Amino acid sequence: MTDISQPHTPDTTNDQFRKIWTSPRNLFGLFMTGLTGLFAAIAILPLAAIVINVASQGLPLINLDLFTKLPPPPGLSGGGLGNAIVGTLIVLGVAFVISTPIGVLGAVWLSEFGRGSKIAYWVRFSANVLSGVPAIIAGLFSYTIVVMTMGTFSAFAGGVALAVVMLPIVMRTTEEGLVLVPEEVRLAAFGLGATRFETVSRVVLPAALPSIATAVTLALARAGGEAAPLLFTALNNNFWSTDLFRPIATLSVQIYFFAIIPFKPQQELAWAGALVLLSIILIVSIVSRFLTRRKSY
Amino acid sequence: MIMTRNPQPTPKVVLQVQNASIFYGSFRAVRDVTMDIYANEVTALIGPSGCGKSTLLRCFNRMNDLVPGARVEGKITYHGKDLYARDVDPVEVRRRIGMVFQKPNPFPKSIYDNVVFGARVNKYKGDFDELLETSLRQAALWDEVKDKLQESGLSLSGGQQQRLCIARAIATKPDVILMDEPCSALDPISTLKIEELIHELKQNYTIVIVTHNMQQATRVSDRTAFFNAEATEQGNRVGYLVEYDHTSVIFNNPKQKATMDYVSGRFG
Structure with a gap:
């Protein structure tokens, strides 16, 4: 027993600091x-x-045909997923064009203008809820709004559905990036006679650009792999199509259909398609990581 | 008036504070300040923490407008014009009354873009390269950065960043420069450089500086205002101006006992 009322007397033996592994x-x-x-x-x-x-x-x-040929009819072999690869890029492009301006500008409002307000709280809350909504519901939304009014399944409808999936991710990630820009930098701009708009457009947004790029690529990676919202919006197409207002093939839907039919060539195409899709998403994610590394703050 | 270091007997008044009180919501942070700030002089605001010196400084270019609930009672005029009149655009005020902050805050842009930022937002029509060079020379930074103008402002050392911020403030061609403890985040050598710079700058600008460092006030300022804080009945602390005079008077022969106690290091 050590007497704690007494000052500690140092132990002068050599092994006082020895580590006892078995303690x-x-x-x-x-x-x-x-x-x-x-x-x-x-x-x-x-x-x-x-x-x-x-x-x-x-x-x-994986071979050249996979990228250049149309899928074969059931039971036949050969062919590729060229139309689905093109279709995925088109549908993602539509989703990108819709979700980026809404998401980024919405985030700018949340972070720069509405910060702390009741409305901002509810907008942020809605975005969080939206990000938790199952993707198939996003498809249902687009089916009701776009497919029913236009009377046809289309690449555009698929893009709308994926945009709904992307929107909360773009908005929340962008907002996080904007909030990271230090308040002092905004004050510096105000102190030089910049208006609020000039401060946001010339200082805050450029400083947050890597975060915004990350937000968009992250959302694209997430949406690119979704099949459920496309099933009854973009539908599918066995032929080449770049028409926004017609049904279009996409990798995720093609994989889904080919994986559940009992023909070996189709199942093999599904595996190859899965690899292509996974590669696209990995590449996009790596690009996003790379952009994040160059953050100013 | 033997003590005065100022060559002009009656300098021009740039900023005039008349009975100003500053509120945050219902809380009064500073009460009843009356003081004149003179052209081409360095005016130091000193005092213990919470005495409202920074708060007052931020009212001179309406930076306090950015704090929700902040408001000023009384009058603050700039060349006779009421800064808080209804028709005054705070953005225009800040173009003429620039500010340098406590922590160096360059934009995450190139050195070049940092300096010409103010000129760009103010639609400056002149030669940007010339403006860049004169501003950086005035801020005593030109020789150190002239070969790396495209590098990020954030790549500079703390002292260089602060001089960059001063160059940036100068480049908007202001009349007054407000400095809120500009050296408190810097090492002694950088501090010395900034102080030398302040000496140079007063030829062309009117400078108001908040500082915690009393030696700094004696080194750089022509006049010093000493602020103190006292407890109110509500239990808050409110800042007020104790004494304002030539710096030599404040530090050698103050009229108030509180000032004497503070400058001689007995409290604060």
């Missing part, structure tokens, strides 16, 4: 460290498994 607290610490490492490994296991599985199934099936 209960060190053993427990080691065990817990190991446990966190194990669970970290388990957490990345699904991604690793998916990438390995899709790559091993899909890689042998």
